[in-house]
Amino acid sequence: MNEDQVNDIIKRWRRTPEQDLKAEDYQQFKDLGSACLTQGDGQQLLKFLQDHKNQSIVTSMGCVLLAPLLNEVVKKDKGVDRCEAAITHLTKTCSPDELLHCLLGLIEDINPAAISETIVAIVPHLQTVLQRLDERKASSVGLALSALQKQLSLLPVPYTRQQEEADEYGLCRCCAALAQLTKPFIEELKRKDGKCVAEDEELKTELLKFCMRSLRQPLLEAELSRDRKSSLWLFATEIMFILPAIQESLSELLFFTSLKRKTLMDNNQCRESQACLAYLLFVQLIAIDRFPAVFSPVFVLQCNMEYINQLLSSKRESHLVKGLALYRKSLESVQDNSLPVSLLELKSFYSVPQNLRLLLTDCPMKHLRESGLQVFQLFIDKLDAEAKHKFFRCMLKTSNHSGVEGFIIKNIRKQVEFSMKPGNASDWFLGVEFLSLLGLGLCLPQGAETNLLHDMDRVMECLNLLRYLVIRHKELRRNADVWEELCRIKDKYLKMLRVCIRMSRVYYSTELKVLKEDQKLKAKEARASARSTKLLKSITVKHERVSDMSPEAQHQVLQSALVTFDLMESLIVRIEEITEE
Template identity: 20%
Template sequence: MDQKTDVVDLVSTLLDSGKYKEALSVPNKKQYAESFKDNCWDLISIVVSKVENDTITLKPSLYGACEELLSVIIEKATPEEALLEIIEQIEVAKNDAQFSIILNPLQKLLKKLSVKRGRSLEWCLNSISTYIEAIPIPDHHLEGKERLLMDSDSNARRIVHVYSLLPSFYQPFVEELSKNDCNNKTVYIIAAFLISLFGKPLIYMDLDPESGINSQLRQCCETILKDVCTLVKNILKFMPYLENSYKESQIANSKKKTSDNDDDVHPYEHREKINVTTLSGLFYLTFSGDFVVPDYAIPQVFSHEYMVHNILLSVNHFLQFAEYGPQIKGLTLCNNILNLYENKTSHTFLTLSIHYDLCKSLINLSIYSSYETVRKNSVKLIGIHINKFDYKGRIMLIKYIIDIANHSGMIGYAITQYKNSLDEAFKESYLPECFSGAQFLNMVKKICYLPYGVESDLVELADQIITALNFLRYLALKDAENKTGIRECFPIIETDYLDNLRTGLNMSKAHYEMKLKELEESKDICSKEDKVSINIGGKMLDKIPTKNKKEIIHSALNAFHLIEGLVGRLTECVHINKAHVYNE
């Protein structure tokens, strides 16, 4: 048996048998000294393989022996060869304990390679990034205070633990670079690595200050963010990178071809590090208002409008995720960044598509998100977004919502926003042009719209119809002087809208009353129940108990009676408004 096999097997056997002192004495024994040095590569993998997640708790002496052996191996090994093996051990690490025990030897090796560190450092950091990104994200449908339960999730604990290991590993290099005040590629390499940490899995974690302002992960994020600021000085320099990566993400199957082996590619151009997700994480930490950011890192060199437009790209990206973590981060960032806008910001800024993309994303979340908190916050932000603009800008966004929402409640919300803006405009010395004439008529047509005329589903459209009728009644009473031109709209309102509504109401009431009569007259519920079906919002409800069917029918009939009453009151208000002309 050759000497190589002897020393490797010897160390392995001694560790397995609990003879830790003997194992530590092997490199100091003359007969093993040369072989130990020649076999450092294999010894690294053997020592690391002895460590499990519970080793430090159940066998602290073994863990300590492995740490000490790795330190000796690093001292005796050729740095370049040992580094390659350490990188491989990170890539094949079976648990976080192995990953953890590797970091200190890796740091020592990189310090030894100070002259040729750049490329080696990049390889090491890439391996660390790959390991971190492979940690499964917590998969729980929790929101609000329920998120505190994530502390018991094994993957969440893994993420917190691994992130907490990183600052002590990389900070010596940050300090070294900051002292030298250099602007070399190593700065970019470390900065790109740190920014990559703000992507997956961090964006899925709870960083809400209400859930624990002094949590270990929040503190770790603040440390990493501060170190990014130390290296790059100006966080805003990444806005052009955000714009580019966002555009790339919007193109299906878009892949920017970069290679870590290409020395000509700037570290900020590697999309696996600097991409729309990691930059969104960076700007969330910087602008959400929940983290401390050095003043020098956000120089006042850009207009608030430019900053808002760019950071809204991050917001919209977060809102595309299905998970609670990214969604709530997007909403938090959106709320804070919109505050940078002045009230009555010019509608000219709405030439940028991001505002409509944001509006669409918020609509989708407010209707379809699995989380109540997200739905409510999305609706609130739609209103905040709209009301940041001047009247013309508000109308542009409101029209967009009405055109794309395809949801009665959301269209009703948009109509309410229009009503509130018009009510505010009435208090001005003169009514803005966008609330009168052809522009006003166009809006009235959008509001008074029944997609299928008299055959429209009035149950499905109830919220929209009720809001529209209340708006028209308010306007008929409010605008006695016809500032908006409402009187010229009355023929359209009465003929194209109210007449169709009355006919539709009569048809719908007759249909539902007939169904209710069938249910009430049924003597044999079991046999009759299968024969009576109800169509609600285009869905057949035929497999529900009779009692529930009756409740549904009564609810629909109540909605019809409410709409009918509003139609009657609106008709009276229209007559009063018309009569005002004759009394003048």
């Protein structure tokens, strides 16, 4: 198409009312504009758009040029400034409703390979369009933020410091752009000073939705630290200060969530957002000066347990890290030995320790297991005597893990020692009530057939507890009935344990003998090999079959088992010697 033909078309467009323009006109206008950009004539296109004689054309059909202009901006070729100027002119000239429709369509159809570049390019112009709207501004702001966050959720969240600084996928830049997008609307609400009409209330709701979605994605996934004011940390700070700016009470959001707020997203998503809010507030202390100081530490802990449970139920490292940190912070403010037994009747006070137990036993990440064990001990320290007693009984019945059971029995011994100090006497750990707990702890799960290697942690802690009890017999003898029953439980346990050790010693000695013979003779006979395999199949150490180990490792395990049995037997002898003395 030559220049004269183009000029004739433009003249026709100038004379044609908007309502008489056809679909072919819009397509032709877009094709001409795209051709200018392709040929590097961005300056000519900008001049055409800014010419006052063409404003009727621009007002009517200018929206169709947003896509090609934005593509040029995203590609960052020469002439980006002219394309930006052209988009700016269109956003101030065309119908804001049509512009919004076009921009939302562009956001929905973003090229997956250019999500961050497109969002960063589109947000300033989207802000201009939204501010021009007179009607349905609140719902339009909500649609825009939701569409942007939907695309943002497709970007991987940087977890390490190096990833965040590199910002390879542009998530951090996008978060900063979204925070900037909300600012004029927040300022608009602040100017109202609480005197809001229905439209303002709707805008507040849309901004609240934006904050709650941001808390869940990306902030719940991100590594945040007060010591490093990273991009995502700054975004978290923005979110935490938007909430009070739009008259949303942090305490109400966390502790008194209304039905209206719960409808903002599904219940699980809402809890995740609230969990992140609690983490930012109580662990990272962002906006803590905006939080009322009237709530007791026990009340805060009780409310936070729901969010802690939500985080510890997850398999994601970022969630577990935040859950443990929030649990620790919530406990640290509580006085030792103060949490009453009534709290253990709450669902969350049962679920959280059980999830923590699973983390301690199943989580492959050592740093989480170590942190989890510290928090587990901290929780125990905060329980009063009756609550400790009930909690120990519950864990001994439900844990099914020797390491956890050994940890609980070690705490039972510590609590007995504490109760023997002046002013700390408690029937729960010195009186009749203690006997039921002792009987539950001093038992062998499978009787004489118990795998002592598998249950070594529990058995050793049981023996240490018994040794302590017989050493401190004077305090316990003050109640003759208690002492008599304690001795009966002790004798029954030690008798069964001796039988178990004797059977285990014979079994493991035989295994060691067979292994030595096989190594020495290097026998190839199928019968001997089958016999060895059959014998070793049933032995497991730390969830690993001995039969799967090398002969050298098998020898070490079997030898260590015999040494362990010697140690157990020496402790039994020592307990009996102290008893006789």
